[in-house]
Amino acid sequence: MGRTVVELFYDVISPYSWLAFEALCRYQHIWNIDLRFRPAFLGGIMQQTGNKPPGMLPKRGEYLVKDMKRMAKYYQVPLRMIPDAFQHIMGTSSLTAMRFITAIDMTNPQYLEPLSREFWMRFWSQVARQAGLSAELSQKALEMTSSPPVKDRLKDTTTEALKYGAFGMPAVVAHYDGEPHLFFGSDRLELLGSVIGEKWLGPVPSPKL
DSSP states (O other): OOOEEEEEEEOOTHHHHHHHHHHHHTTTTTTEEEEEEEEOHHHHHHHHHHHHOGSSSSHHHHHHHHHHHHHHHHHTTOOOOTTHHHHHHHOOOOOHHHHHHHHHHOOOOGHHHHHHHHHHHHHHGGGGGTOOOOHHHHHHHHHTTTTTHHHHHHHHHHHHHHHTTSSSOOEEEEEETTEEEEESGGGGHHHHHHHHHHHOOOOOOOOOO
């Protein structure tokens, strides 16, 4: 039996996407899956679906800050939340960052995983060197962020996520038994495993011997 293709549509502005990203990175060596990273633009998905940022409701925003702290500890991801984190997110656009990541995906995909991780960990303009990119590659990618191919690629990936039914991120699509199965949120990976016939071993599984 071939490996199940699992696509992770994500935006580095989404902290919950980071949790799903790290968990799936761990499981790609345990489950019989072909994990594919699909950088997309959360702002475009929110606009097209009429979805609203969760932090717009003050009480929910307060809860989510606490929830993220608990989830980060549970998933063992070094995510740091500040009290007004979701207000900050709502006032920030990730479009240029996601175009930069898309440019790297198009030209040097081997850096996509570490670069995405570094974007989550640090302010995006300071992360390329930490991810192992040379100054030359970084400059090339920055120049590409305004190019039509990069803009089109990001737009196409975002449209594809919408086609699968995404309304937020992370959106995980498992291609199993001849059809795509959409899972929303970092807390649906156990259900993903159940659908594709794999055992969930918690967010920090022990690798296969």
